[in-house]
Structure formats: structure tokens, C-alpha cells
Amino acid sequence: MDLKQIEEILRSVKSGEKNIEDGVRILADLPYKDLGYATIDNHREIRNGYPEVIYCEGKTVDQVKGITEYMLTKNENILATRATDEMFEAIKSLAPDAEYNRLGKVITIKRKEQKISESYIAIVCAGTSDLPVVEEAYETAKMLGNKVEKIADVGVAGLHRLVSKIEIIRGAKVIVVVAGMEGALASVIGGLVDKPVIAVPTSVGYGANFGGLAALLAMLNSCASGISVVNIDNGFGAAYNASIINKL
Amino acid sequence: MDLKQIEEILRSVKSGEKNIEDGVRILADLPYKDLGYATIDNHREIRNGYPEVIYCEGKTVDQVKGITEYMLTKNENILATRATDEMFEAIKSLAPDAEYNRLGKVITIKRKEQKISESYIAIVCAGTSDLPVVEEAYETAKMLGNKVEKIADVGVAGLHRLVSKIEIIRGAKVIVVVAGMEGALASVIGGLVDKPVIAVPTSVGYGANFGGLAALLAMLNSCASGISVVNIDNGFGAAYNASIINKL
Amino acid sequence: MDLKQIEEILRSVKSGEKNIEDGVRILADLPYKDLGYATIDNHREIRNGYPEVIYCEGKTVDQVKGITEYMLTKNENILATRATDEMFEAIKSLAPDAEYNRLGKVITIKRKEQKISESYIAIVCAGTSDLPVVEEAYETAKMLGNKVEKIADVGVAGLHRLVSKIEIIRGAKVIVVVAGMEGALASVIGGLVDKPVIAVPTSVGYGANFGGLAALLAMLNSCASGISVVNIDNGFGAAYNASIINKL
Amino acid sequence: MDLKQIEEILRSVKSGEKNIEDGVRILADLPYKDLGYATIDNHREIRNGYPEVIYCEGKTVDQVKGITEYMLTKNENILATRATDEMFEAIKSLAPDAEYNRLGKVITIKRKEQKISESYIAIVCAGTSDLPVVEEAYETAKMLGNKVEKIADVGVAGLHRLVSKIEIIRGAKVIVVVAGMEGALASVIGGLVDKPVIAVPTSVGYGANFGGLAALLAMLNSCASGISVVNIDNGFGAAYNASIINKL
Amino acid sequence: MDLKQIEEILRSVKSGEKNIEDGVRILADLPYKDLGYATIDNHREIRNGYPEVIYCEGKTVDQVKGITEYMLTKNENILATRATDEMFEAIKSLAPDAEYNRLGKVITIKRKEQKISESYIAIVCAGTSDLPVVEEAYETAKMLGNKVEKIADVGVAGLHRLVSKIEIIRGAKVIVVVAGMEGALASVIGGLVDKPVIAVPTSVGYGANFGGLAALLAMLNSCASGISVVNIDNGFGAAYNASIINKL
Amino acid sequence: MDLKQIEEILRSVKSGEKNIEDGVRILADLPYKDLGYATIDNHREIRNGYPEVIYCEGKTVDQVKGITEYMLTKNENILATRATDEMFEAIKSLAPDAEYNRLGKVITIKRKEQKISESYIAIVCAGTSDLPVVEEAYETAKMLGNKVEKIADVGVAGLHRLVSKIEIIRGAKVIVVVAGMEGALASVIGGLVDKPVIAVPTSVGYGANFGGLAALLAMLNSCASGISVVNIDNGFGAAYNASIINKL
Amino acid sequence: MDLKQIEEILRSVKSGEKNIEDGVRILADLPYKDLGYATIDNHREIRNGYPEVIYCEGKTVDQVKGITEYMLTKNENILATRATDEMFEAIKSLAPDAEYNRLGKVITIKRKEQKISESYIAIVCAGTSDLPVVEEAYETAKMLGNKVEKIADVGVAGLHRLVSKIEIIRGAKVIVVVAGMEGALASVIGGLVDKPVIAVPTSVGYGANFGGLAALLAMLNSCASGISVVNIDNGFGAAYNASIINKL
Amino acid sequence: MDLKQIEEILRSVKSGEKNIEDGVRILADLPYKDLGYATIDNHREIRNGYPEVIYCEGKTVDQVKGITEYMLTKNENILATRATDEMFEAIKSLAPDAEYNRLGKVITIKRKEQKISESYIAIVCAGTSDLPVVEEAYETAKMLGNKVEKIADVGVAGLHRLVSKIEIIRGAKVIVVVAGMEGALASVIGGLVDKPVIAVPTSVGYGANFGGLAALLAMLNSCASGISVVNIDNGFGAAYNASIINKL
Numbered sequence A, B, C, D, E, F, G, H: 001m002d003l004k005q006i007e008e009i010l011r012s013v014k015s016g017e018k019n020i021e022d023g024v025r026i027l028a029d030l031p032y033k034d035l036g037y038a039t040i041d042n043h044r045e046i047r048n049g050y051p052e053v054i055y056c057e058g059k060t061v062d063q064v065k066g067i068t069e070y071m072l073t074k075n076e077n078i079l080a081t082r083a084t085d086e087m088f089e090a091i092k093s094l095a096p097d098a099e100y101n102r103l104g105k106v107i108t109i110k111r112k113e114q115k116i117s118e119s120y121i122a123i124v125c126a127g128t129s130d131l132p133v134v135e136e137a138y139e140t141a142k143m144l145g146n147k148v149e150k151i152a153d154v155g156v157a158g159l160h161r162l163v164s165k166i167e168i169i170r171g172a173k174v175i176v177v178v179a180g181m182e183g184a185l186a187s188v189i190g191g192l193v194d195k196p197v198i199a200v201p202t203s204v205g206y207g208a209n210f211g212g213l214a215a216l217l218a219m220l221n222s223c224a225s226g227i228s229v230v231n232i233d234n235g236f237g238a239a240y241n242a243s244i245i246n247k248l
Helices: A002-014 A020-035 A037-046 A061-072 A085-094 A128-143 A156-163 A166-170 A183-191 A208-222 A235-244 B003-014 B019-032 B037-046 B061-072 B085-094 B128-143 B154-165 B168-172 B183-192 B206-218 B235-246 C003-014 C020-034 C037-048 C061-072 C083-092 C129-144 C156-163 C164-171 C184-192 C208-220 C233-246 D004-012 D020-035 D037-046 D061-074 D087-095 D128-143 D158-163 D166-170 D183-191 D208-220 D234-248 E003-014 E020-035 E037-048 E063-072 E086-093 E128-142 E156-163 E166-170 E182-191 E205-221 E235-246 F004-012 F022-035 F038-046 F061-072 F085-094 F128-144 F157-165 F168-170 F184-193 F207-220 F235-248 G004-012 G019-036 G037-046 G061-072 G084-092 G128-143 G155-165 G166-170 G185-192 G207-220 G235-246 H005-014 H020-036 H039-047 H061-072 H085-094 H128-143 H156-164 H166-170 H185-192 H208-221 H236-247
Strands: A054-055 A077-081 A099-102 A107-109 A120-125 A145-149 A172-178 A197-203 A227-228 B052-055 B079-083 B099-101 B106-109 B122-127 B149-153 B172-177 B197-201 B227-229 C052-055 C078-079 C100-101 C106-109 C119-123 C147-151 C172-180 C197-201 C227-229 D052-054 D078-080 D099-102 D106-109 D121-125 D147-151 D174-179 D197-201 D227-229 E054-056 E076-080 E098-101 E104-109 E120-124 E147-150 E174-181 E195-200 E227-229 F052-055 F078-081 F100-101 F106-109 F120-125 F149-150 F174-179 F195-203 F227-229 G052-055 G080-083 G097-103 G106-109 G120-125 G147-151 G174-179 G197-201 G227-229 H052-055 H078-081 H099-101 H104-107 H118-124 H145-153 H174-179 H196-199 H225-228
Touching: A002 A020, A002 D004, A002 D020, A020 D004, A020 F052, A020 G197, A054 A061, A054 E063, A054 H052, A061 A077, A077 A128, A077 B206, A077 G227, A085 A107, A085 D106, A099 A128, A099 C052, A120 A128, A120 A166, A120 A183, A128 A145, A128 A235, A128 F106, A145 A166, A145 D128, A156 A183, A156 A197, A156 C078, A156 C164, A166 A183, A166 C233, A172 A183, A172 A235, A183 A227, A183 H156, A183 H185, A197 A208, A208 A227, A208 C208, A208 G207, A208 H208, A227 B227, A227 B235, A227 C233, B003 B019, B003 G004, B003 G019, B019 G004, B037 E054, B052 B061, B061 B079, B079 B128, B079 F168, B085 B099, B085 B106, B099 B128, B106 F004, B122 B168, B122 B183, B122 B235, B128 B172, B128 B235, B128 G037, B149 B168, B154 B168, B154 B183, B154 C184, B154 E054, B172 B235, B172 C003, B183 B197, B183 B206, B183 B227, B183 C156, B183 C184, B197 B206, B206 B227, B206 C208, B206 D208, B206 H208, B227 E104, B235 G019, C003 C020, C003 F022, C052 C061, C052 G207, C061 C078, C061 C083, C078 C129, C083 C100, C100 C129, C100 G097, C106 C129, C106 E086, C119 C129, C119 C164, C119 C184, C119 C233, C129 C147, C129 C172, C129 C233, C147 C164, C156 C184, C156 D166, C156 D227, C164 C184, C172 H061, C184 C197, C184 C227, C184 G147, C197 C233, C208 C227, C208 E205, C227 D020, C227 D227, C227 F227, D020 E182, D052 D061, D061 D078, D061 D087, D078 H078, D087 D099, D087 D106, D099 D128, D099 D208, D099 F174, D099 H020, D106 D166, D121 D166, D121 D183, D121 G061, D121 H166, D128 D234, D147 D166, D158 E182, D166 G185, D166 H020, D174 D183, D174 D234, D174 E156, D174 F052, D183 D197, D183 D208, D183 D227, D183 E054, D183 E156, D183 E182, D183 G166, D197 D234, D208 D227, D208 E205, D208 F207, D234 F022, E003 E020, E003 H005, E020 F157, E020 H005, E054 G235, E063 E076, E063 E086, E076 E128, E086 E098, E086 G120, E086 H118, E098 E147, E098 F085, E104 E128, E120 E128, E120 E166, E120 E235, E128 E174, E128 E235, E147 E166, E174 E182, E174 E235, E182 E195, E205 G207, E227 F227, E227 F235, E235 F227, F004 F022, F022 F168, F052 F061, F061 F085, F078 F128, F085 F100, F085 F106, F100 F128, F106 F128, F120 F128, F120 F168, F120 F184, F128 F149, F128 F174, F128 F235, F149 F168, F157 F168, F157 F184, F168 F184, F174 F184, F184 F195, F184 F207, F184 F227, F184 G155, F195 F235, F195 G155, F195 G235, F207 G207, F207 H208, G004 G019, G004 G080, G052 G061, G061 G084, G080 G128, G084 G097, G084 G106, G097 G128, G106 G128, G120 G128, G120 G155, G120 G166, G120 G235, G128 G147, G128 G174, G128 G235, G147 G166, G155 G166, G155 G185, G166 G185, G166 H020, G174 G185, G174 G235, G174 H128, G185 G197, G185 G207, G185 G227, G197 G207, G197 G235, G207 G227, G227 H225, G227 H236, G235 H225, H005 H020, H061 H078, H078 H128, H085 H099, H085 H104, H099 H128, H104 H128, H104 H156, H118 H166, H118 H185, H118 H236, H128 H145, H128 H174, H128 H236, H145 H166, H156 H166, H156 H185, H174 H185, H174 H236, H185 H196, H185 H225, H196 H208, H196 H236, H208 H225
Parallel strands: A054 A077, A120 A145, A120 A172, A172 A197, A197 A227, B052 B079, B122 B149, B122 B172, B172 B197, B197 B227, C052 C078, C119 C147, C119 C172, C172 C197, C197 C227, D052 D078, D121 D147, D121 D174, D174 D197, D197 D227, E054 E076, E120 E147, E120 E174, E174 E195, E195 E227, F052 F078, F120 F149, F120 F174, F174 F195, F195 F227, G052 G080, G120 G147, G120 G174, G174 G197, G197 G227, H052 H078, H118 H145, H118 H174, H174 H196, H196 H225
Antiparallel strands: A077 A107, A099 A107, B079 B106, B099 B106, C078 C106, C100 C106, D078 D106, D099 D106, E076 E104, E098 E104, F078 F106, F100 F106, G080 G106, G097 G106, H078 H104, H099 H104
């Protein structure tokens, strides 16, 4: 809270430079700014080309359609994650230019040009079953204005495949590692690079995998430094996080 | 793997510039380089002023003393985490300039000057019981050459305290949030900033806290974007991660 | 156990005012009264306008219909929770005035006027996905004769929204906080009010949420005082509890 | 945020009624008030006779002594929970009138008279091993200005003992039920009363008790309405919560 | 292993009383007898009127039909648990006298008269949702030749209902208590009787019930003596166990 | 509730045989009797020779001594479980005839002769590390007036040892099986006998044993019929249960 | 890494026997060989008759069809696990000689003759519900060139059945034990043989089985030596492991 | 069961070749042989040089001393695991040639020469904190007559160290991989070799490691084939298993 700013407003009201109505309006905003209103705006709306985000899981098709309709009036880019075929049909009726990444369950609508980062995010995954999470991360990272490289199917049971891709992984500014089963890929990559690694455990597996718990615990306990972890299957969160870092 | 490098060696062997023995020696090393040897060196030794790290938990006093003795011969900075009083006594007998942060259980020995970053890492914690983890993170971040700001005791049950410190938190390039009990601080800060947040759940609490599980799950499930998580009480890992990001 | 009451009966039997058969009948009921029969009656039937409650989960449409039919003969208000569309159709055929809150899966039949409390219960929730639990709590609280204020979508990732509603929350006599994911809203509100807070974790979330476990543990470990917790998704229980407090 | 209030201040500054410094001071406080500063003060300091609270677990004797020393300068009542014998010795050297409930591990210092509530809180427990939690709750409730009735050792395996105490339990305005092992007492009492019941699972038990988890789950799943739950062994939290309700 | 028996055989072979072939046949059976072959026969086939048992879960309709067809050739009573409607149709085509308890998912075929015990098993349950498990236990106990008394809907939230049935419960030789949610009924009954109580936790409940875990843990931790526990929803096992005890 | 009893009292009051005060006194006791007072007495005190039981865990030496002192005045047999050496010293100073089973941590004082059952309880265990639980069960069963046979160290990894003892196991009226690690002994014995088996998982083991959870789950899921389970390490409960069955 | 091999290449380049391009190509492959490329080849392709493996779970019918189409071009044997009926239809349209083990959900295509081992793998299971896992293991072991013996339905509740098959089990070089529920079969067999036992817990069971966790923990805690464990329901993994051992 | 063997005995008894007493003695042993007595003997005693094993955890010093004393009379080699310093002192007083591996907590006494295998077991570990488990496995494998190679500190965070040791690992007949934290080493080695891998999770780690659960789950879910798992910290079991395989 900037006391000088308040003082200045009071001075300009006293001097008649500002009228009282303007003073009220400005001062009424202060607590919101202090509390982070602008920040949240920054997060979601103010920065050029940042998309509106809809998390579709647990919402009805009508709810998703309604939210999209409203957002389209603002002429912003839109990113809808965990979207079903039905939701895509509904959105397409509103925005014929909407695109659907079926594997990643992501709908994107581009209405504004974005400046794409020069540095890139590498999204690496262990097996083909992890691809849905990879695609969610990929579409998210792209819509947030990042250059992205996908490196798929480099699980630790075939180290030579990983080694043949290691230079492109090392070239990234931040690395997203997506892996289910035992999640060992995060540790192996963490030992080969000196960039921040964001690990995404996936629910790929069965039995003692317990819905991704095995990979989650493995990643949290990684013996390699420089690794942090997001929720199971949270491709969006990993990409969002990577995007913040990539744009620092 | 650099094909040109191999070609060159072959040429110089063919031309007699290099003898065969030298060619064998150089080529025999190639896979190691490809596998990240240099990288790991970069991680731990090559960069100017980066410390040697000893994780003392589960080691005897004698083992820690022995490792330190060897490291001192390399004249590098040394960072020993989870160190006991007895270990400090043993190390001090080797290096009288060793310092001990008792709360954080961290021993530091400085033998080389480091360049300190201009941007800073903010380390924020919820309660006074989280301070040991804060101190581990603080000492680690400092030894890795970062400017650091500590903001303690800004738990969500007293939001006004957090708000009064929000500007210094927002000014950081990356934020480490340390919180036990229900770990809500990570979500609240995540909603107020647009910087990467590394959340460290602590084992502070009792009963249904289950040794930090409550905070860990809360942080993994945060409704705020831009948060990633490290292991319970892993102040070192959070700081290491933050340091990589701060130096990008 | 009221000794005077027993004494009086014995006296009136001795005097011949009551015959022995009546004495036996009355005395035979005593233990039941002592054991809480009246209390349970008070809970469910005796107080003016208190509804009969049917918990529909795990019951067949026929069972729910049968129970409703019987209850309608008593001319009481009826509240059926966790009710499906089919159950609503069946009940409507019996009671055309039945109403269905589809989101909250609650059927209500009003046959008696209730006195509405002057003080109100605030039901606050973090995200739109928590609304089904909010609606269950809302309909329950209303049918139990409470004035209710709903405040939706004030999750901690956007504190300014919460702050703009804080006065209406503080005005309540008791507050129900409904939140899934990391459940941090309970702690934040608990730190801003001095009223009893009943926290309802919801099963909203995925991965390491473990069906609401993350929010449940977070709420049980809240660093804010004055918070107690009910079962995951238990909107009915929270509202019932809040109603008892609101009417003290 | 009251726009009229801001307008008035601006008018009085413009008119010269208030000088600019006073205007700055008043306006600078606004956001804090909105954020609950006064509320938190109310919680802890402003209400007459409310004690300062120190949670001693995880603090050193010196830290507890230091905090107490500072608090004594404010001449408030002090309540220290989870305090050891050593902490009591340290505090007694500062305040010879300090008292120690060794079973409940609670230290109390009374420097101000409190108004005691007319309605009472009943604290009921199942077995003698639950008494430490009962005592923590008891001392807390008393220090917060409540009349309290303790009813011990009325576990469900001997219902007749519970029945003989049921009237005193029913007479309370709010009931705290403390039980370990299978925690059934909360359900049984919940079925016999129409007052809010705050259930405290305790860690009493062994084997498949898992440190209180059995009782915690039982209480969260109670078939009786009107029950809410706090953390395992959290006598303080239950009493704090009960106190808020008792004073409504 | 009876040495005398072997000695006798050897003697009678030596004396020519038995020929060598008979000696071989008898001796070859010895280990099987020692290992419990007869016992298992006793368990399942030898005792008069004991039924053949088919556990249908995880079997196909054809498999169940095939097993039944074979069993019918032995002219024994048959008990099929966890049976679906389709399985009943298939069995009925083989045995028109088959009966189906749809709620309990149990098919019974009676081909032999059983002697019914004079003492009885009491099967008590907390709520109507527990009835499927009660019915599985009821049909099992009946088919094993026991007199059975069912006492339904006497949950601990309405103790007066339980008390009104206590004499019939006390009259049993062994008591099966079926309860979901918090499973407190086992403890309450365990405190009121001096007969063996077999507790069956059910999966009735939601949220922190975790599929019956809450009731299971509660029953294992019961403060009342004389209670033992079977698997969640295991009505068959409880009845089988009770039958062994009832027939001692 | 005996209506005839009430009628008789009313008659004798009416006739003047009893005065009103006596009538009140007698009637006031009725509900207690109905609620099981006599039963609980039966459980603990009324039956000839049944011991008083003290569960020492979580009690101080002084508390145990005090309880014992009081119980000795009643001249009953006393059984104290989970007792330490210190407790034994304290009790011995009161009752020089007290005996201590150090392995089972059980103290016994015999002041009354008991009639010993003719049928016996077999207590079987898998390994020598399970002996403390066996001894707790053994002393309990003996003090409750049962003939007992102990069969130790017959784990399933050496089936021949078990087979050599199978006849003595089969001769019992009820069998207590004590096993840690994977708890397979309960299933194997359950398949070899037709008597009720009470399984006691022990906390013997390490790693993925999780304090007895492995054995507990195994026993609850036993493929053999006729097995019920008590809490981990609960030798007392198993013996108490077995005693009720043995005396049917 | 074979230094001689490098030396030879250098010599032949120097001498002009090999030109530089060939030298580069050969040397560029070295690290891959070092890193296990050949090994993995060995695992999957190089050894005579070893099949290509497709893990179908989580793949679409089209994906499985595509992968199979590609593999068929290599004229290798193919093993597809966790395959649905639809997948079999799709594959059959490509390879009319494909066979489907519906119970085990395994598709096999034989295009090359395999040498079958002389020693055999015994696959033993406890109950008929474990057969799907047995069949997956059986088909896998056969396709990997092993002689296999299946021994079904020898659960520990009927030891005599197991004993009658023990010689065929003992004759194997390695034993796969498949068991759900309490998984005791692994321990019992482990005590009867001196061959390596690979235990496969299955998800057969309900309630406190927790999807195979009970059997998994039991097997990990087995009191018999010589047992190792694979994931729940992992018939493929057990057979693969057994095959490696059988071919040593 | 060999019928011919029985026939022969009967014949020789009949003919007088054997007397009846001898016949009884031989026949009495038959069931034991059938049940695996010989096998277990083979396991523990019969094979030349196989040691007697004492698992010391949970035993008193006196018990361990007593068992050792008895075993020494048989003049066999002895292996005592999880032994303390005190136990070593006690054993040394009996057998001055006893040796103690303090790190692995293993005592060995060699009284018979063993034939050492030509093929070797490789025991590989990730970090120095895993060494106690490595040493337990090492001593066990040696005492069972195996040639052993230890490869320490080749965790996946430094792949180049692992690669430099890969040939010695590949040369083994069976590989034991010991790893705590995230246990990724098992997967990486499993992908690089074609030998059976026995994975031992260790309890090394903290926080979300949950006492070795993270590594255990990771290893069970390994994406590499050919891996089986033993209990957390079970170095003995892994070595025992490896020894059986090594000697096939």
C-alpha cells in the first residue's frame, strides 16, 4: 500500500485537480489492488494474448457452452481442458474456428495473435499411454505463448532412446517430464540436465500403482535435485508453471 | 554425440597427427560425456563457487567427518544439511571457519567467493514451527549464490500479516512457500503472485496430519496455478530448485 | 428420570385415581423416555414444522416411494436427499407439489408453515463444482427453518472476491464452508470471522485428491481456530449442525 | 468497503475539516479492516479477559519462556497448551501464580477477571485414557470464560453409566465428546441430545487404531446428525469451537 | 499320526490277516487323513444336510450353471452367494425348485431335510441399507441348519429401538452384528450381552467411509470385549462362523 | 422390561404392602436393569471367580497401584494386562502373592478358586516372536477359568511341524491363532479344523508389514471359512472371546 | 566398452581399409551399444523366436491394429496382452492365424518356430477366480519358449489338494504362484520347495482386500524364504521373469 | 507318495526281513516326507555347508545366545541377521571365531568349508545410506556359498557411474538391486540387462517416502521386465532368493 499515492490523491482532490467522484473511484480500488486483483488480472486477462481458461471436468455441456459464449464476447483466446466430444460440438456451434485435441481433451480458440517465446519448453514422456497428459500440457503451453518441443516414448527401460534425445532436452529452458508406472524418468532426466524439471505423475498403470500414487511418491522422493512435482495427470498445471518460468 | 568430433579424430589418426593410442583414449570417453558426466560436474563442481553438498542424515559422525576432510582438499565451499551438533564439532576440528545454523541443522564452510544474484528468492513460511525447514532452504539458497528474503509467520489465519508483506514477496523472481498443518499458504500466495511458487509441505502438526501428508496433498491439489511441490520438509530441494530458476 | 413423576403415579394408583393397568402402561414407557425417545422425537417430529428426512442413496425407487407415501399420511414436511430424477417422478405422482433441486439432488414437500429464523446461516463455497454440495446444504437448512445466504465461487486463488463478500459472511450466526481440492477456504474464512465454521470437504478434484481426502485432512489440520468438520460431501450434515447452532 | 465513508473523508479533506495527514492515516487503514485485522484482534486480544494462547509443541523451553515474558507485559491472561514440566518451571520463575494441569499439559496464568457464561459446555469422555485430552479442553474452555461440566468414563460398553449422566449432558448448550478406540460414544450421545456435538477423536488405542484414525473415521461417518469433528487429540480446538457456540 | 494304527496294520500283514495290497491302500491314505481331507469333507459334504456352496462373484453365468449341474447330481442342498438375476434364471432351468433372495443375492436349493438347531443366531443390523448383507447371512445360517432371528434397523442413533429388542438379542447363543457407516452398533451390543458377537462391517456410507474401512476399524478397536470381526460385507462368513459356534 | 414386575409393585403399593418411597426407589432402577447393568456385572463381577481386569497401557504406575488397591478390597481375582516391571513391583508391595508373566506383560492375583472348563482352548502361534501375544492370551484364558493348550512355532513355512500338532488343535472347542508377518497360519488351520478360529494378527514384522496391517488384511480375507479376527496384538480380546465360546 | 574394437577401427581407417565415413558411422553407434541397445534387442528381438510384445491396456483398437500391422512386416512372433474381443477381431483381419485366449485376454501370432525349454515353469493358483492371471502368465511363458505346467485350484483351505500336486510343483525349475484374497499359497509353497518362487498377488477379493493389497502385503511379508513378488495381476511380468530364470 | 516304497516295506515285514518296530518307524516318517520335511531340511540343514539362520530382531540377547549355543553343538555354519553389538558379545563368548559385520548387523560363524559358486551374484546399490541392506545381503549370499560382487553408489542421478560398472553387472547370473528414495535404479538396470533382477526397496528417505513405501511401489510398477521385489530392507530375503537362482 503506497501512502504517497493516497496523499497525492487527497492533495489533488483538495486542490480541485480531481473531483470527489474520481477520488472515490480510485480509492475504492485500492484494497483490491493490495489484495492482488491486478495480479489475478495479470494472470488471466491483462497480458496480451493470454487465454481464458475453462476447466470442464464436472461441468455440464450447457455450462461449458454458456461460459464460452460469454468469453467469446471479450474476444480473447480460449483454452478449455478436460473437454468431451459433446462439449466440442457445442463450442463449435458458437465458434467454428475452435479446434479440438481429442487425445489431450483440449479445445482451443485463437482470436488474438500471441508473441511466441524464443526459449522453449521440452515436454518429455515415458510411454505412449502418457500421451493424453502430454497433449494437455502441450496445448496449454502453446496457448500461453511458448515454443514447445515434445519428446515421447523415452522410458528408462530403453535408455538409448533417451540418450539420443538428450541434447534437445538439455536445450530447453524448462523441462516437463510426464511419466506413469514407477515414474523413474524424472530422476534420470533430473540427473542429466541443469534446468528446472517439473514432474507430472500419471495414472497410467494398475495394481500397486494405486491410480498414480506410485509415480507421485517416486517423483517426490527423487534422488536428483532440481525436480518439483504437480498433481497426478495435471498436464495443465505443469505447463502453466513451465510457462511462468520460461518467460522469466 | 557430435559426429564432426569423431570425424576429426579419425582424420587426425589417419593423417598420423594423432597416434592410435590417443584416438582410443579419446573415443573411449565419448559415451560418458554423452551420458551427462559434464552436466553432473556442472551441477556440483564446475560452476564457480558452487558448494559440495553432504546429506548427513543416516551417516555417522565419522563418515561425515571423512567426507568433509576429503572435500576440503578441493578447496570448495561445503554445505552439510541435516547435521547434528556432534557433526559440527567434528567438522569444526577440521575447519575452524565452519558455521552452524542449529535451527536449520546446516553447516557451511566458505572457501571461495560467490557472485550473488541480483534477483532474489523469497522464502515464506506459515508458522514459527516451520522455521527449521526455512533455515535449511535459506542456507542452501545462500550457498548457491542467491540473494534471499525470509518472510516468516504469515499463516493464512492472519491474512493481514501476509498482505503487509505481499510486495516483498511479489518482488522475488521465484518464491518458496514453507507450510505445515493444512498447507493453505501455498494456495493463497499462488493466487496473489505471477511468479513460480515452489511449495514445501512440513511435518509440523499432529493427529490427522500424518507427518505432513495433509499439507502435501493440499499443495498438490492447489486451486491456484503456478505451484509445484517438493517432498515433506525438503527445504534443500526447494532452494536448489529455486536457485536454478533464479539463475535462468 | 423424574422421581417426582414416578411418585405421583404411585400416589394416584394408591388413591385409586388411576387404575393399575394405566399405571403399568405409563411406567412401562419410562425407560424409553429416559433413553431418548422424546429427544429423538424432538429431533425429527415434535418441533413444529421440522421435516421428515429420507436419505435416498442405496434405496430403490420403490422403497423411496413407499416411505414417502407413509410420511405423507402424517402431513409433515418432507426432505429427501441424494434423490434421482426417477425418484422425483415417483414422488411427484404422490405429491404434485413436490419440488426438486436437481443440482443438489434434493426433493422437498412443504405441508406445514415453518417459522424462519432471524439470524442466518452463510453457506460459502470455493468453486462452481462444489455447488451440488452447497445446494444439498441450502435446501436442508431452509427446510429446517433457517434464513440462509449463499456465497459461491470465492476460492482462495482470488482473494479479492472473498474480501468483497466478507461482511455478509461475518453477519451470519454460523458459517458452512464447502470446498474441494485443497480445502484452504475453511482456514482463510476461519481467520477472518469469529463465528463457528462448519467445514465440508468435497470430492471435487482428481489424482492426489483421493476422493476428497486432501480437503478433509486440510480442514482437520486447519491453523485457524473455531473450525469443525463433517464428512466429505456431507452438505446435509453440515446444514443440520448449523441449524442446531443457529437456533440456540 | 463503504464508498460513502471514502466520499465523506474526501469531502472533509477538501473542505479543510480534516488535514491531509489525517486523511492518509484513515484511508491507509481501510484495506486492513476489510481483511479482518479487527476480527483477528477480536479473536485474540480485544474481548475482555480473553487469554493469549501459546501452543508449546515443537518449541524450546527458551522460546516458550520468551513468548510468555513478552505476553506478561500486556497483563493479559495466558493459556499455554502442550507444555512440559520444564516449561512450567521456566514460566513459574516469571509468574509465580502460574498453574499447571499436568495431565492436560496446560499452563494457565490469570491476571484479569473473566465473566463466566451462565450456559455450560459438557465435556464427556469414554475412558480414563482420554483424560489428557479432556483436561486440555477443560482448561481451555475455562480460560475462555465458560462454565464447564466434565463427565468422565461413560464409554458405550457400559451404557448404564452414560444413561445415569444423560440429564447433565442434555442440559449443556454445546457438548464436547472425547473418545479414542472406536469412537462410538459420539454417535450414541448424538442420538440422545439435540445440541451441537463437537467430537474429538483421541489417539488412545493400538494396532488397527492407527493413531486415532479409527475413531476419526467413525466420528466423520456417524449415523447421528448434529456431530462435527476436530483433529485427533485436539482438545484445545474443540473447546475453542464450543466456546464460540456457547457465547452466541 | 497314530503309531499304534500303523503297528496294527503291519502285524495283520505279517500274520497274513491282511494282504499286502490292502496294506498299501490303507497306508497310502494316512498322510491325506492327517492333512485334513476328512475334515474338509466334514466341512462341506459329510455332515447331514450341509449344503454345497458356490461363491458366484467373478464367475460367468455358464460357469455357475455348470457347477450347479454337477452338484445337483450329488443330491445335496446348494447355496449360491453373490448371484445375479441371470444366474438365477440359469439355475432355475436346471432346478425349478431353486429360490432366490434378490436383496441378499442368494440362491438356495433344498434337496435334503436339515435338523434345525434349538438355540438361535441373532442377526442384528443398524440401517436398512445394511439389509443385503443381513440377507446373505440369514440365508447362509438357515441353510446351515440354524434357527435365526433377524433384528433390523436398530442403529445407535435411536437407542430406544435397540433397547426394545435387547431381550431377543440376549436370548441368542451367538450374535451377528451388521453395520456400516461408523459401525458403533457392535460396541453397544457388545456391552449389553455376554454372548460371542461376530461383527460384519458393511460398505454402506460415502466419503471418509472409504468403502467400509471406517466401520471395519471401529469394530476392530471396539472397547467392548467379546467381539470378533469378519471382512467388509462378508455376511456369508459371519453366518458360517456363527453356525459353527451355535452347534458347539 | 417385565410388565408383571411393575404390576406387582403397583399392587403392593396400592395394598399398602409397600410404601410409596420404596416403590419409587425400585421403579427408578428399572431402566438401568433394562440397559444392561446386570449384564455388565455378569461380565465383570457376578460370575464366580471372574477376575477384575486392568488395562495398564497409558496408565501411570500410581494409577495402576491405586486401582489394584481398591480391587483387592473386593477379594476378587485380578488380571492386569500390558503391565510393566515397575507396575509389578508396585502391585507386589500390595499383594505378595501377585505373579508376573514378563513375556506376556500380565500380572495375576488369585484370591478365589475358579472352576476350570473341561473343554479346552488351543492357542497356536506361528513364530517365537509372537509369544508375547500368546502369553497375554494364555494368562487371560486361564484367569477366565479355561483349560488351555499352547502350541508354539508352527508357522506355515514348516508345515510338517503343524501337522504333527494337528490332533491337539482339532481337539479344542475353540482355537486362537496368533500370527504376524503374512498371517497365513490362520487360513491353513481354518482349512484343517471345523471349530471356530479367532485370528490375532501381530505386529511382528518390518517394512511392508506396516505394524501388523499385512497380517490383519490377510486374516480378514482368508479363503477358509470359520475365521474371525480381533485387533492387532489383542491377545486379551481373543482369549476373552474364546472363553465366552468355550463356556457356551 | 570394448577398447579393442575401437583400436581395430582406428587401425583400419589409418590403413585405408575403411574410409572415414564408415568409421564415423560405426563409432557413432558405440555409446548405444554401451547403453544397452543390444541388450534390449536381445530382450525383445534378436534371440531366436522371441516375440514382439504389445501391452494393449489404455490403447485404442486402431492403435493396437497399427502396431500389429507394423510388427507383422518383421515376421516375428507376436504376443498381445490385456487385449479385448474387439482388438482380436481387428488383428484377425490382419493375421487369420492369430489366436485368442479370452480368459487370459492374450492374443498370440506364431510365425517362427521356437526351441522349447526342457525344464519347466510351474504356474500354480489358489482359486478359479485367479485363472485370468494364470492364463496371461501361461501364454506369455509359452510364447517365450518355455515348457509350462498349470496347477489350478490348490488353495490353502484344502491342503490335501496341494499335497497331491506337490511333486509336479517340486519338479519345476521355477514356480509362479498366483493367489488373491489373503495370498497364503505363496508362503505354503515357499515352505515346501527349494526353487525360486515368483508370487503374483491378484485383485480377487472384496472389502478389506483393497484391490489386491491384502495379497500383495502378505506375499511381501512371507515367512518362507525364496519368494519374490511382482505387481498385482501381473501375470506377464511373472512369466517373463520365470522365463529368464528357466533359461539360465 | 511312493506306493512302491510302502509295498516294499510291507513285503520285508511280512518276510521277516524287517521287524515290526523298524516298519513302524519308517512308515511314521512318510507323511512328513510328503509334507516337505526333507525339503525344509534341504533348505536349512542337509545341503553341505548351508548355514543355520537366526533372525535376531525381537529376540532378547539371552534367547539369541541360547539358540546359538544349541546350534554350535551341530557344528554347522551359523548366520545371525539383525544382530546388535550386545548379541555379538554374547555369541563371541561362545564362539571366539564369530565375526560381526556391524554395518549389516550380521554375525557369521564358519565351522564347515563351503563350495563357492563359479557364477556370481551382483549386489548393486544406489546410495551410501543403502549400505546396511547391501551388507546384510552380501553376508547372506556369501554364507550360502555364492561368489558376490558389490557395486555401490551408482544411483540414477549420476548415470555415468552406473554405465562404467555395467559390464560387471551384466556378467552376473542374477542381480540384487538395493535402492531407497524413489527406487528408480531397479528400472534402469532392468532395462540394461537380461538377467533376473531382485529389487530390494530400502527405508532410506523421509517425508513422502513413508518408510520405504515409495521405493516399494516404484519397483512393483517398474516398466522394465524381469524384475521381482522383496520386502523393504529385506537384504537377507533377496540374497537367499538370488542364491537359489545362482545355484540352478
